[in-house]
Every structure is written in C-alpha cells, then in structure tokens.
Amino acid sequence: MTNEHNIPNEYEAIPSLAQLKRQIERYDLDVDAQTVLVAARLMAAGTKLGHAAEVHFSKFGLSTGRYRLLADLEDNAGEELPSQLAEHLGVTRATVTGLIDILERDGLVSRRTSSVDGRQRSVVLTELGAEKLQDMAEEHFARMEAIVGLLSVEERSLFLDLLSKVTHGISSLTE
Amino acid sequence: MTNEHNIPNEYEAIPSLAQLKRQIERYDLDVDAQTVLVAARLMAAGTKLGHAAEVHFSKFGLSTGRYRLLADLEDNAGEELPSQLAEHLGVTRATVTGLIDILERDGLVSRRTSSVDGRQRSVVLTELGAEKLQDMAEEHFARMEAIVGLLSVEERSLFLDLLSKVTHGISSLTE
C-alpha cells in the first residue's frame, strides 16, 4: 500500500457532525449543523470520486479530461473545434490545448487546419482513438454503474433530482 | 467575465442522458443510462463545488486545504502533528508540509519541534490564525448552508443517506 495513511478512518467520515457542531457553537452562528454536513460530505464525495476516476483512467494511459475529450469527439462525428470541446467539457481552451497535445502525441487524435477559417484547427478522432474508447467502454460503464449500485432504482432517480437542486444551489453562489 | 466560454449551457447539463444513451448503444453494453448518468452528474457536481470552494477561500487568502487544516487544528486544541493533520484531512504528509509552509509564511500557524520525539515537529495555531477562522466563520457557514438551501429538511437527510451509500460504492471500487 503506497498511501494507507491517506485513507480516513472508515468509522469516522470527515468532517464529522460533532466537529461541525463544535465549530458552529464556538462562533455562536445561526446555522444548522446537519445542513452544513450535507454540503461538506458532498464535497468529500466529489473529491473522492474524482480521484477514483483519475486512477481508473490512468490504467488506460488516459486522464479523466482526455477520456472525456475523446468521448465527446466520438459523439460529434469524430471531429470538433477546440473551442467546442472546451465548452462541452466545461474547461478552458488552454486546458483543451494541453489535452490535445498529449492525445495527438499518443496518436489518439490529430489536428487539421480549417480551409474555411485559418484560425481554426479542428481535432479529429483517429482510428486508434476510436479503438481506445471501444476497449475501455465495458469496464468504464460497469464502474460507473457500480458506484450507484447500492441505490435502488427509486433512490437513483431521487438522488438525481436532489443533485440537480444542489447543483443549482452551487450555481447561485458562483454568479 | 473572465471565462464565460467555460460555463456550460444551462439548458443542457453535461453529460446529457442522450449522449450516454448513444454511447451505450454504440458499444452494445448492458448498462442503464440513467444509472450512469447519476454517477456522471455526481462527478460534475463535485468538481463544480470544489471549484466554487476554491474561489471562496481565495478571497480570504486561503485555499480549501489550508482552511481545512486551520479548522482541524482549532478543533484539536490548536496543536497537532503533521501526520495527524494528513490523516484528518485525507491528504498525504507531503501535501501537509506544503500547506504548513504557506500558513507559516503568512503567520497563521507555527512549527514547534517536539521535546519527546526529535522527528516530530508539531504545528500550532497562532492568534492570527484563530482570528482568520473567526473572520471567515459567518460567511463560510452561510455559504455552506446556501448550497443545500433548495432542499427541504427531509430531502437533506435523505440526500445525506444516499450520499453515504454512494460513497461506499466508490470505496468498494478503489480497494
């Protein structure tokens, strides 16, 4: 085990309700500890899931971002502009440039200069890139399913609904 | 607006159910698109929340990690070992070293060599560090509450329960 000291005690998830209650009391705040706990746990879950995904994709020589780029490319007839990719993936164009650099180096995509607009350089999924997606598909989707596997069908749709509300809550904070 | 091209179209969250369905059909997989969508949306929500938190803390000259370190320190009588902090925060000791470096530079914590074990160098919350926590408390907790604000009390406790199951699902994948 490389980082066992990195795995939190499974009987005491972070942050604990007790810890939050102490903080709220210390500052004499008018907030509900349980409510704050929900937000904190969501953040923890997101971090954990993100890390797990990164580990998963690295086994195929990819990162989460590079996998998502390939998948989005395939979903758009195998060719897109970097700016479109940036919008679809929710990252900046600078980040897309970096993702493409590595994917191109590995032969999974190639760049093509547009004949219509000389500023544009569209990105094309290569045959090797399509094969990579094909190779990963089964395990990738099985893992995605496994994450939600402990939830019943009703719970899944409920969770999706709640998640959507929380996502809107986050949006209203960042605007 | 610095990165408006970075904000996904609000009428079409990523990834869309349609996109996942196309992928599943293309590879002829035996998975449920809705189920996969739940996992994908959770990952997106986590990323979004993490980013929002980073922006929030940066207004106080901190990062999420450095804030969490200070809070954990305060919750442990203002003094802890780096290894304890690493375990509590769920990061490596190397990361803790980096967090402490900056917090010490800014006068929010100080390092003290142990008289018991010469290898240990405990971290102490300074008065300035405690003041920083005090200054941030109200806004910080208000924001945490706002994230979950669109959920009713029942939904919050339900969400927490579902989140816990999903977190276990992630754990079982990474072991």
Place this chain on the structure above:
DNA sequence: CCCATATAATTAGGAACCTAACTATATCGG
C-alpha cells in the same frame, strides 16, 4: 552496544487545470 529497520517530515519532480498574455487570422467601419 550497535546495526538494521521503522517512522516523521521534507524535498524533488510530475499531473491537471487555471488565468493572463501572446500570435495569427478574420472582419468591420470609415
């Protein structure tokens, strides 16, 4: 007693994503 081994913290270097500045190309108004 002292050498092999374990442990605490740090350093060195890498990966992912960011913002801001830059280059090259396109377009619009006088």
Place this chain on the structure above:
DNA sequence: CCGATATAGTTAGGTTCCTAATTATATGGG
C-alpha cells in the same frame, strides 16, 4: 482598402495535490 478590433488557438507561469526519494531520529534483536 486598410487600420482598429474581435476571435481561435497557443504559450507561459501559477496552484493544488500527488508519488518517490531523502534526511533525521528512534527502536529492537543479536
């Protein structure tokens, strides 16, 4: 038609966290 401005993509450099190697100190068996 041509200079000002806008846009596409890239580059440069910063932040956060990681793994692996290193340094310093402690401990246990021959």
